[in-house]
Amino acid sequence: MHVMVIGAAGMIGRKLVERLAAAEGALGYEVSRLTLVDVIEPPIPAPIAGKSATLAIDLSSEGSAERLVSSRPDVIFHLAAIVSGEAEADFDKGYRVNLDGTRALFDAIRQGQRQRYFPRLIFASSIAVFGQPFPEKIGDEFFTTPLTSYGTQKAICELLLADYTRRGFFDGIGIRLPTICIRPGAPNKAASGFFSNILREPLVGKEAVLPVEENVRHWFASPRSAVGFFVHAARMDTAVIGPRRNLTMPGLSALVGEEIEALGRVAGPKAVSLIRREPDPVIRAIVAGWPTNFDARRARKLGFTAETNFDEIIRIHIEDELGGRI
Amino acid sequence: MHVMVIGAAGMIGRKLVERLAAAEGALGYEVSRLTLVDVIEPPIPAPIAGKSATLAIDLSSEGSAERLVSSRPDVIFHLAAIVSGEAEADFDKGYRVNLDGTRALFDAIRQGQRQRYFPRLIFASSIAVFGQPFPEKIGDEFFTTPLTSYGTQKAICELLLADYTRRGFFDGIGIRLPTICIRPGAPNKAASGFFSNILREPLVGKEAVLPVEENVRHWFASPRSAVGFFVHAARMDTAVIGPRRNLTMPGLSALVGEEIEALGRVAGPKAVSLIRREPDPVIRAIVAGWPTNFDARRARKLGFTAETNFDEIIRIHIEDELGGRI
Known part of the structure; x- marks a missing residue:
């Protein structure tokens, strides 16, 4: 083929x-x-x-x-x-x-x-x-x-x-x-970048900026x-x-706060402390227009699968991008 | 303008x-x-x-x-x-x-x-x-x-x-x-033509062919x-x-049988008798794939209006196409 x-x-x-x-x-x-x-x-x-x-x-x-x-x-x-x-x-x-x-x-x-x-x-x-x-x-x-x-x-x-x-x-x-999370590579300026940045950067000991509140919900895989x-x-x-x-496609509907809790469980409080809150009303407004949750029944029935919690998403990043260890 | x-x-x-x-x-x-x-x-x-x-x-x-x-x-x-x-x-x-x-x-x-x-x-x-x-x-x-x-x-x-x-x-x-009904003019070969033909033709004393059952439902204005x-x-x-x-747009959801009943009320049994049943499985199959009913709430709220019964649709045809009389 x-x-x-x-x-x-x-x-x-x-x-x-x-x-x-x-x-x-x-x-x-x-x-x-x-x-x-x-x-x-x-x-x-x-x-x-x-x-x-x-x-x-x-x-x-x-x-x-x-x-x-x-x-x-x-x-x-x-x-x-x-x-x-x-x-x-x-x-x-x-x-x-x-x-x-x-x-x-x-x-x-x-x-x-x-x-x-x-x-x-x-x-x-x-x-x-x-x-x-x-x-x-x-x-x-x-x-x-x-x-x-x-x-x-x-x-x-x-x-x-x-x-x-x-x-x-x-x-x-x-x-x-x-929305794909955790995106590998350097932080970019896409409005959705922070969803990945706040996990990827602290996992390697770097600071990351969180421009929205922790109660923001979004849809990830x-x-x-x-x-x-x-x-x-x-x-x-x-x-x-x-x-x-x-x-x-199926995905995980999660709050930013749930991302951060998962980071704490997988990488400890030191990683969490690297997230710096800098509210940005422009990004908040853009994000407010995005879908937060789906019932992706057809795709699941057809055999498509995705993660069911953020611990899993973080572990996959560690395995695929960081050679399995932090 | x-x-x-x-x-x-x-x-x-x-x-x-x-x-x-x-x-x-x-x-x-x-x-x-x-x-x-x-x-x-x-x-x-x-x-x-x-x-x-x-x-x-x-x-x-x-x-x-x-x-x-x-x-x-x-x-x-x-x-x-x-x-x-x-x-x-x-x-x-x-x-x-x-x-x-x-x-x-x-x-x-x-x-x-x-x-x-x-x-x-x-x-x-x-x-x-x-x-x-x-x-x-x-x-x-x-x-x-x-x-x-x-x-x-x-x-x-x-x-x-x-x-x-x-x-x-x-x-x-x-x-x-x-679907626009009653379409004026000669009967055409569109699969939806019969919805109009069975009213328009009998109103001027001509025969019309009905290729589907009376329990077929459709959406009209x-x-x-x-x-x-x-x-x-x-x-x-x-x-x-x-x-x-x-x-x-708003419209009227009605059965073919309701079209025929309205024809009887407006134009009498002689008009109804001009409808000839000739079931056509090809047309029936095409029509079976069409929408039958809508809840056109937004358009109604925005001031769009349509007929609410077939007597009205037939009377409009008589007024607009037949000079007001049959």
Whole structure:
């Protein structure tokens, strides 16, 4: 099987490729060829160097989608996107990459169909397709009324994915990711960064800033779970999904205070003392518009799983990023 | 105020233009200029001939949207679309006209913005944005999982309309129309045609075919109500709508049997006897996938109204199409 990862240089993309490299049968079938695509040259893990190729290409530029699809990958993971903040700041770029780039990919597959081509396509969507006000728990049938251009672009791609799948052009699944926590790497300026910063930094003895109150609730999954969602979507029997192809992934609904308590249990009070409270009304206002809790019944029933407490999320970070010890 | 109707040669478009022609202050302000647009030359009602212009143009062809917007209409009614059956039969044409044409219009308005341009835009959407299975009554927060390409295209345009409105590019409202009944004109081959045929034809002494059972339920509004939705959307204070700009219109949920009973009350048993039962499993299967009932609370609260029984729907047809008598 030829597997393609578009967005392979991103955080989840890299981890997905590492998983495929580490576990020969991760997808339930042999990966004979792996094509890693991103706007910058993505890294190739050593164990799979022999059967991997990289492509530095912008999906939204003329002819790119056709070029990617011409190699006829059997499984396509599409994780490439302009992030939320940038899509809001640059209207044209967001629509060009997140909507037109994805549609170009879908259309290239459709055109490729003339030679009996029917890949599985796993698309990274987001809980940003939802916009407030919300019920206490967002159910699987709640409507998508995004309040960002990024969320709008994701919601539109979900609709296209469902229609192209219904038409028989490809076998598509849309994966609505929770906020990924703990994000590895340096603190970034994304409004959601603090959810990870307040755990990741104290775990290595550094200070972190908490700009909101401890009673702020949000929806999380670990990077390991995110990779698991994609792998499961590539392995599963799609016949049981039916025509509603976009799935809110399971996750953990937790308070910032619960994050901090878990940090105390796993790493002790010294780690907790490294969290510095600096209330930021701008970030608080942004966060107030985000979903806090879901009843992700369909995805759970279809076999997708995530963490059930923050101790687990922190332990996974320690195992995967810190060599197992703090 | 300069008012533009795109899709002015269609059934609702023509009736909307007639309403604007008949009632000077229908929109609550003086219409100083009326531009009627369609792929074929739309008719101009006599009373407004002096201030009206027509344009035979395909919105989806290169440069058309810019040309329309360059005249800077203050209010734009966008009703132009490829119908459901054709959008399903011709994938490319449906997406080109229903999605790309609408997006081109939205983008032309956005570009026009540079000279402080902020029109109101009323978009004709459809209950085809919903796909089964449904709850008994579809509420205002039910998700859009269309099962046709037409419904997908409408749902995508709804998302664009909300985002462009949120961004301040125009003042948009999406109007999800019920099935229009009684459709005037000759019986057509649309799968939904019989809902109108079994009333319209017997009212003028002609036979009509009923291809489904009397216990089939569906969601209706008269052509007069449909025009009323558009007029109200053009007049209303949009500040009270908030960011959820797409509204399921009110309508009447009724059984085919209730249609027939109303026909008997209004036109007598002789009219009823002109309905010929010819069960058609293909049509029955298509109709079984359609929504049957909505709780259109938001739209009602915002002042949109529709009929509450089929006697009323039939009387409106007699008044508007048959000169008031049968």
